[in-house]
Amino acid sequence: MRSGAFFLIALAVGALIFGCARAINNDYVFFAGYTVLQFIVLATAWNILGGYTGYVNFGSAAFFALGAYSSVFFHKLYPMPIPVLIVFAAVISGLVGLGMGYLTLRLRGAFFAIATLALAVVLQTLIVNWNYVGGSRGAYVIRPSTVAFLGNYIQYLFLIMLVLAVVALTIARTIEHSSLGYGFATIRDDELAAEASGVPTLKLKLIATTLSGALMGMAGAPFPYYIGYLQPSSAFGLEYAVNSIAMPIIGGTASWAGPLIGAILLGTLQQYVTVTISSSVNVLIVGVLLVAFVVVAPNGIMGLFQSIARRLRHDRKPA
């Protein structure tokens, strides 16, 4: 299937989802759905670097918060429509991703992971000390209650996130079937051999970090409007860091469908747990699932499906 066709199909599925959500016509569906869609974007973005090239980014929360705070900054500077803010967020987060990658990716993989882990702490320090965007007190972003054509504003945010999810999935799938994707796979499988065969590994890794960072920033850009009151502790929340890793790994990192499945399953589960039990149990469940999958089923749900399918095919062969 060509990427264009995939994009149109994904768009059609998106339109169908939006139609269904409107038919139910309950604000909670949009609120919860927004969170799940946001996790689809984050998980897909993480997987472009983590799944395809094998470099682990622990700083998803940092890139997400960078997107959210760039929105707050530009909103205060001059109120602009959200799609414009998303573009700004993408550029800023992408540049930070590029810078991080440039400094650390020439070394062993573990250093990049550690640097991203520390990045979250430092960005949070910067934001806490930066009064223009609210500092440690946080910032209010007053959103209009209605928007033209759609009515309720939350529906508008939901629609934006839906489009972002479609775009992210299309990018991921396009990469998978392009020479870029094969280049990424060589890095994941054997970086030394790839380098020796003339694959420009550093350049490819930088493309992956920039793209991944930009998508995470885009996922964060509408967040201040969604939450209304943005604090450093909510933008840099634990759940973004742990979920954007857990979702692709639980779903399966080999293809675009893995993060999608992981995000839908875990995202929905967490919406349920947050409402019925508590949000710290929530993080506990994700942590336990992550460890369990990494130890027992390292190829995720997609990998489990594939091995079952393979076994069925073997059984069907005449002995």
Added chain:
Amino acid sequence: MFSPELAINALVAGLLLGGFYAAVTVGISISFGILDIVNIAHPAFIILGSYIAYLLNIEFGIDPIIAAIIAVPAFYALGAAIYQVYYLAFEKRGRAALSGLAFFFGILFITEVLLILVFGVDYRYVQASYIDQSFNFGFINLPKRMLIPCLISLLMFIVLQLFLSRTFLGRAIMAVAQDQEALRLMAASPIRIKRIAFAISIATASLAGAFLIIIQPVEPSVGREYIGRVFAICVLGGLGSLPGTIIAAMLLGVAESFTATFYGPSWAPAVSFGILLLTLAFRPAGILGR
């Protein structure tokens, strides 16, 4: 603002803080530096150590440092168990890179959330006679709650350094980093040696945790601030070098102390990251690197 007295006090406070940072980092120096296991959950184990010292202190009135020494065997066993899982699930299958990192990341969150569920998010502190006392030499102030952890930490370093350089087991641990095959030819099982070394690295978290809760009140998410610090120190010191770790820890302690004194404490966490990035960019081998 700037006065020599303030600067000297900041220097002394930084050196004391550095001694404590060295204790926090030594576990990572062993697991990441020598064994190549990127144990990002180490700070979570340190917080676990803090809470165990807290429990023993509150329930039985035991001094936090004695409590930590009592808990060392339990931490050792925990470390051995974790290594066994890590070995079977990742090292043996040759997929340590991505999955191993995710594994420790998951453990980090599980530990933190379990502590939150058991103890809540209130700050906890311990009681000991020396906590609010201090020595004064002229204008120099040496608070005992900083001095005692620093001294015991240095003692721990000397013991570990002697162990690694003088005993057969210690030398075998150093050898694991260089050539596992050769170790096997010497009739020492690399797996067993690595399990012992990793268990020792987790055992140090017990003491480091007690130091932490003596120095400051602790709540479960405090550990995350230390992730950047420990890896910055470990990389700056040169992976796997214990003397390098002490020097780097002192440097970071002094840098943070000056930042906190002259710019304000809320900027201190950014120092470690700056140092980490500069080291990675300009001298990835560290000060005393191989």
